[in-house]
Amino acid sequence: MTLKSNASPKETSSPFYMKNEQLCKQWESYASHKNGTVKGIFNASSFHLLAKIETSSLWEIQVKKATYSSGNLLLSSKYQNLQEILTFKTKIPSSTCGNFKICKSVFKRKSQKHPLYQMVYDLCAEDLEKRRLYQAEFNKKVLTFTYHHCNDDFDLVEKVLNLGLNSED
Structure with missing residues:
Protein backbone atom coordinates (compact mmCIF):
# COMPACT_ATOMS: atom_id res chain seq x y z
CA MET A 1 0.00 0.00 0.00
CA LEU A 49 -6.67 6.63 -5.12
CA LEU A 50 -7.01 3.14 -6.52
CA ALA A 51 -8.07 0.39 -4.12
CA LYS A 52 -8.59 -3.32 -4.74
CA ILE A 53 -10.78 -5.24 -2.35
CA GLU A 54 -12.03 -8.79 -2.71
CA THR A 55 -15.44 -9.83 -1.40
CA SER A 56 -17.57 -12.26 -3.40
CA SER A 57 -15.72 -10.75 -6.38
CA LEU A 58 -12.68 -8.52 -6.88
CA TRP A 59 -13.62 -4.83 -6.79
CA GLU A 60 -11.51 -1.99 -8.14
CA ILE A 61 -12.39 1.28 -6.44
CA GLN A 62 -11.26 4.66 -7.72
CA VAL A 63 -11.60 7.66 -5.45
CA LYS A 64 -10.97 11.04 -7.06
CA LYS A 65 -11.20 14.61 -5.90
CA ALA A 66 -10.22 17.78 -7.73
CA THR A 67 -10.86 21.36 -6.72
CA TYR A 68 -10.90 23.95 -9.44
CA SER A 69 -10.67 27.57 -8.38
CA SER A 70 -11.73 30.59 -10.35
CA GLY A 71 -9.15 32.64 -8.50
CA ASN A 72 -11.86 34.94 -7.14
CA LEU A 73 -11.19 35.44 -3.44
CA LEU A 74 -14.67 36.87 -2.86
CA LEU A 75 -16.30 33.52 -3.60
CA SER A 76 -16.18 31.00 -0.80
CA SER A 77 -14.73 27.57 -1.56
CA LYS A 78 -18.28 26.23 -1.27
CA TYR A 79 -19.10 27.85 -4.62
CA GLN A 80 -15.94 26.86 -6.43
CA ASN A 81 -15.84 23.82 -8.67
CA LEU A 82 -15.43 20.60 -6.73
CA GLN A 83 -15.31 17.25 -8.46
CA GLU A 84 -15.61 14.11 -6.34
CA ILE A 85 -16.02 10.75 -8.05
CA LEU A 86 -16.23 7.33 -6.43
CA THR A 87 -16.19 4.44 -8.92
CA PHE A 88 -16.58 0.72 -8.26
CA LYS A 89 -15.82 -1.89 -10.94
CA THR A 90 -15.98 -5.67 -10.94
CA LYS A 91 -16.00 -8.32 -13.65
CA ILE A 92 -18.81 -10.87 -13.82
CA PRO A 93 -17.55 -13.07 -16.67
CA SER A 94 -20.15 -15.85 -16.45
CA SER A 95 -23.23 -13.63 -16.32
CA THR A 96 -26.01 -14.21 -18.82
CA CYS A 97 -27.32 -10.69 -18.29
CA GLY A 98 -27.26 -8.30 -21.23
CA ASN A 99 -25.82 -4.80 -21.05
CA PHE A 100 -27.76 -2.24 -19.03
CA LYS A 101 -27.45 1.29 -17.68
CA ILE A 102 -29.25 2.79 -14.68
CA CYS A 103 -29.13 6.58 -14.58
CA LYS A 104 -31.34 9.63 -14.18
CA SER A 105 -31.54 10.37 -17.92
CA VAL A 106 -34.49 8.66 -19.58
CA PHE A 107 -32.68 8.74 -22.91
CA LYS A 108 -29.56 6.95 -21.68
CA ARG A 109 -31.27 4.27 -19.58
CA LYS A 110 -31.29 0.67 -20.71
CA SER A 111 -32.92 -2.01 -18.58
CA GLN A 112 -32.93 -5.82 -18.60
CA LYS A 113 -35.25 -8.49 -17.28
CA HIS A 114 -32.59 -10.34 -15.34
CA PRO A 115 -31.92 -10.97 -11.61
CA LEU A 116 -28.59 -9.09 -11.82
CA TYR A 117 -30.30 -5.97 -13.17
CA GLN A 118 -32.95 -6.14 -10.45
CA MET A 119 -30.33 -6.64 -7.72
CA VAL A 120 -28.34 -3.62 -8.92
CA TYR A 121 -31.47 -1.49 -9.35
CA ASP A 122 -32.70 -2.37 -5.83
CA LEU A 123 -29.29 -1.49 -4.40
CA CYS A 124 -29.01 1.93 -6.00
CA ALA A 125 -32.58 3.19 -6.60
CA GLU A 126 -32.58 5.38 -3.48
CA ASP A 127 -29.15 6.82 -4.30
CA LEU A 128 -30.34 7.58 -7.82
CA GLU A 129 -33.30 9.54 -6.45
CA LYS A 130 -31.01 11.46 -4.08
CA ARG A 131 -28.73 12.23 -7.06
CA ARG A 132 -25.75 10.60 -5.35
CA LEU A 133 -25.54 7.90 -8.00
CA TYR A 134 -24.47 9.17 -11.40
CA GLN A 135 -24.92 5.79 -13.06
CA ALA A 136 -24.70 2.03 -12.66
CA GLU A 137 -23.72 0.18 -15.81
CA PHE A 138 -23.16 -3.40 -16.88
CA ASN A 139 -21.24 -3.50 -20.14
CA LYS A 140 -19.09 -6.28 -21.59
CA LYS A 141 -19.39 -8.30 -18.37
CA VAL A 142 -18.11 -5.40 -16.20
CA LEU A 143 -20.36 -3.88 -13.55
CA THR A 144 -19.57 -0.24 -12.75
CA PHE A 145 -21.08 2.13 -10.19
CA THR A 146 -20.23 5.84 -10.39
CA TYR A 147 -21.13 8.08 -7.44
CA HIS A 148 -20.57 11.81 -7.05
CA HIS A 149 -19.72 13.51 -3.75
CA CYS A 150 -19.62 10.28 -1.73
CA ASN A 151 -15.86 9.84 -1.23
CA ASP A 152 -16.14 9.60 2.55
CA ASP A 153 -19.31 7.48 2.77
CA PHE A 154 -17.96 4.13 3.94
CA ASP A 155 -21.49 2.85 4.62
CA LEU A 156 -22.16 3.23 0.90
CA VAL A 157 -18.89 1.43 0.14
CA GLU A 158 -19.97 -1.46 2.38
CA LYS A 159 -23.37 -1.57 0.67
CA VAL A 160 -21.83 -1.88 -2.80
CA LEU A 161 -19.10 -4.34 -1.80
CA ASN A 162 -21.69 -6.58 -0.12
CA LEU A 163 -23.86 -6.78 -3.24
CA GLY A 164 -23.58 -10.57 -3.11
CA LEU A 165 -22.57 -11.31 -6.67
CA ASN A 166 -21.88 -14.90 -7.62
CA SER A 167 -20.92 -16.77 -10.75
CA GLU A 168 -24.55 -17.51 -11.69
CA ASP A 169 -25.55 -13.81 -11.99
Whole structure:
Protein backbone atom coordinates (compact mmCIF):
# COMPACT_ATOMS: atom_id res chain seq x y z
CA MET A 1 0.00 0.00 0.00
CA THR A 2 1.42 3.31 -1.02
CA LEU A 3 -0.08 6.71 -0.57
CA LYS A 4 2.21 9.52 -1.57
CA SER A 5 1.95 13.24 -1.20
CA ASN A 6 2.86 15.28 -4.25
CA ALA A 7 2.29 18.55 -2.38
CA SER A 8 4.74 21.40 -2.23
CA PRO A 9 6.24 22.10 1.22
CA LYS A 10 4.01 25.19 1.53
CA GLU A 11 0.86 23.09 1.02
CA THR A 12 1.44 20.65 3.87
CA SER A 13 0.24 23.09 6.55
CA SER A 14 -2.98 23.86 4.63
CA PRO A 15 -6.24 22.68 6.23
CA PHE A 16 -7.27 21.37 2.77
CA TYR A 17 -4.12 19.26 2.60
CA MET A 18 -4.73 17.89 6.09
CA LYS A 19 -8.34 17.04 5.26
CA ASN A 20 -7.33 15.24 2.04
CA GLU A 21 -4.52 13.41 3.84
CA GLN A 22 -6.93 12.31 6.56
CA LEU A 23 -9.44 10.93 4.05
CA CYS A 24 -6.70 9.14 2.12
CA LYS A 25 -5.51 7.51 5.35
CA GLN A 26 -9.10 6.47 6.12
CA TRP A 27 -9.23 4.75 2.74
CA GLU A 28 -5.88 3.09 3.43
CA SER A 29 -7.14 1.85 6.78
CA TYR A 30 -10.43 0.65 5.29
CA ALA A 31 -8.69 -1.28 2.51
CA SER A 32 -6.22 -2.79 4.96
CA HIS A 33 -9.09 -3.87 7.24
CA LYS A 34 -10.66 -5.64 4.23
CA ASN A 35 -7.33 -7.30 3.27
CA GLY A 36 -7.19 -5.05 0.22
CA THR A 37 -4.64 -2.67 -1.21
CA VAL A 38 -4.66 1.03 -2.00
CA LYS A 39 -2.25 3.30 -3.82
CA GLY A 40 -2.49 6.90 -4.83
CA ILE A 41 -1.36 10.49 -4.59
CA PHE A 42 -2.74 13.51 -2.80
CA ASN A 43 -2.15 17.20 -2.18
CA ALA A 44 -4.15 20.20 -0.93
CA SER A 45 -6.43 20.45 -3.96
CA SER A 46 -6.81 16.86 -5.16
CA PHE A 47 -6.27 13.17 -4.69
CA HIS A 48 -6.56 10.03 -6.81
CA LEU A 49 -6.67 6.63 -5.12
CA LEU A 50 -7.01 3.14 -6.52
CA ALA A 51 -8.07 0.39 -4.12
CA LYS A 52 -8.59 -3.32 -4.74
CA ILE A 53 -10.78 -5.24 -2.35
CA GLU A 54 -12.03 -8.79 -2.71
CA THR A 55 -15.44 -9.83 -1.40
CA SER A 56 -17.57 -12.26 -3.40
CA SER A 57 -15.72 -10.75 -6.38
CA LEU A 58 -12.68 -8.52 -6.88
CA TRP A 59 -13.62 -4.83 -6.79
CA GLU A 60 -11.51 -1.99 -8.14
CA ILE A 61 -12.39 1.28 -6.44
CA GLN A 62 -11.26 4.66 -7.72
CA VAL A 63 -11.60 7.66 -5.45
CA LYS A 64 -10.97 11.04 -7.06
CA LYS A 65 -11.20 14.61 -5.90
CA ALA A 66 -10.22 17.78 -7.73
CA THR A 67 -10.86 21.36 -6.72
CA TYR A 68 -10.90 23.95 -9.44
CA SER A 69 -10.67 27.57 -8.38
CA SER A 70 -11.73 30.59 -10.35
CA GLY A 71 -9.15 32.64 -8.50
CA ASN A 72 -11.86 34.94 -7.14
CA LEU A 73 -11.19 35.44 -3.44
CA LEU A 74 -14.67 36.87 -2.86
CA LEU A 75 -16.30 33.52 -3.60
CA SER A 76 -16.18 31.00 -0.80
CA SER A 77 -14.73 27.57 -1.56
CA LYS A 78 -18.28 26.23 -1.27
CA TYR A 79 -19.10 27.85 -4.62
CA GLN A 80 -15.94 26.86 -6.43
CA ASN A 81 -15.84 23.82 -8.67
CA LEU A 82 -15.43 20.60 -6.73
CA GLN A 83 -15.31 17.25 -8.46
CA GLU A 84 -15.61 14.11 -6.34
CA ILE A 85 -16.02 10.75 -8.05
CA LEU A 86 -16.23 7.33 -6.43
CA THR A 87 -16.19 4.44 -8.92
CA PHE A 88 -16.58 0.72 -8.26
CA LYS A 89 -15.82 -1.89 -10.94
CA THR A 90 -15.98 -5.67 -10.94
CA LYS A 91 -16.00 -8.32 -13.65
CA ILE A 92 -18.81 -10.87 -13.82
CA PRO A 93 -17.55 -13.07 -16.67
CA SER A 94 -20.15 -15.85 -16.45
CA SER A 95 -23.23 -13.63 -16.32
CA THR A 96 -26.01 -14.21 -18.82
CA CYS A 97 -27.32 -10.69 -18.29
CA GLY A 98 -27.26 -8.30 -21.23
CA ASN A 99 -25.82 -4.80 -21.05
CA PHE A 100 -27.76 -2.24 -19.03
CA LYS A 101 -27.45 1.29 -17.68
CA ILE A 102 -29.25 2.79 -14.68
CA CYS A 103 -29.13 6.58 -14.58
CA LYS A 104 -31.34 9.63 -14.18
CA SER A 105 -31.54 10.37 -17.92
CA VAL A 106 -34.49 8.66 -19.58
CA PHE A 107 -32.68 8.74 -22.91
CA LYS A 108 -29.56 6.95 -21.68
CA ARG A 109 -31.27 4.27 -19.58
CA LYS A 110 -31.29 0.67 -20.71
CA SER A 111 -32.92 -2.01 -18.58
CA GLN A 112 -32.93 -5.82 -18.60
CA LYS A 113 -35.25 -8.49 -17.28
CA HIS A 114 -32.59 -10.34 -15.34
CA PRO A 115 -31.92 -10.97 -11.61
CA LEU A 116 -28.59 -9.09 -11.82
CA TYR A 117 -30.30 -5.97 -13.17
CA GLN A 118 -32.95 -6.14 -10.45
CA MET A 119 -30.33 -6.64 -7.72
CA VAL A 120 -28.34 -3.62 -8.92
CA TYR A 121 -31.47 -1.49 -9.35
CA ASP A 122 -32.70 -2.37 -5.83
CA LEU A 123 -29.29 -1.49 -4.40
CA CYS A 124 -29.01 1.93 -6.00
CA ALA A 125 -32.58 3.19 -6.60
CA GLU A 126 -32.58 5.38 -3.48
CA ASP A 127 -29.15 6.82 -4.30
CA LEU A 128 -30.34 7.58 -7.82
CA GLU A 129 -33.30 9.54 -6.45
CA LYS A 130 -31.01 11.46 -4.08
CA ARG A 131 -28.73 12.23 -7.06
CA ARG A 132 -25.75 10.60 -5.35
CA LEU A 133 -25.54 7.90 -8.00
CA TYR A 134 -24.47 9.17 -11.40
CA GLN A 135 -24.92 5.79 -13.06
CA ALA A 136 -24.70 2.03 -12.66
CA GLU A 137 -23.72 0.18 -15.81
CA PHE A 138 -23.16 -3.40 -16.88
CA ASN A 139 -21.24 -3.50 -20.14
CA LYS A 140 -19.09 -6.28 -21.59
CA LYS A 141 -19.39 -8.30 -18.37
CA VAL A 142 -18.11 -5.40 -16.20
CA LEU A 143 -20.36 -3.88 -13.55
CA THR A 144 -19.57 -0.24 -12.75
CA PHE A 145 -21.08 2.13 -10.19
CA THR A 146 -20.23 5.84 -10.39
CA TYR A 147 -21.13 8.08 -7.44
CA HIS A 148 -20.57 11.81 -7.05
CA HIS A 149 -19.72 13.51 -3.75
CA CYS A 150 -19.62 10.28 -1.73
CA ASN A 151 -15.86 9.84 -1.23
CA ASP A 152 -16.14 9.60 2.55
CA ASP A 153 -19.31 7.48 2.77
CA PHE A 154 -17.96 4.13 3.94
CA ASP A 155 -21.49 2.85 4.62
CA LEU A 156 -22.16 3.23 0.90
CA VAL A 157 -18.89 1.43 0.14
CA GLU A 158 -19.97 -1.46 2.38
CA LYS A 159 -23.37 -1.57 0.67
CA VAL A 160 -21.83 -1.88 -2.80
CA LEU A 161 -19.10 -4.34 -1.80
CA ASN A 162 -21.69 -6.58 -0.12
CA LEU A 163 -23.86 -6.78 -3.24
CA GLY A 164 -23.58 -10.57 -3.11
CA LEU A 165 -22.57 -11.31 -6.67
CA ASN A 166 -21.88 -14.90 -7.62
CA SER A 167 -20.92 -16.77 -10.75
CA GLU A 168 -24.55 -17.51 -11.69
CA ASP A 169 -25.55 -13.81 -11.99
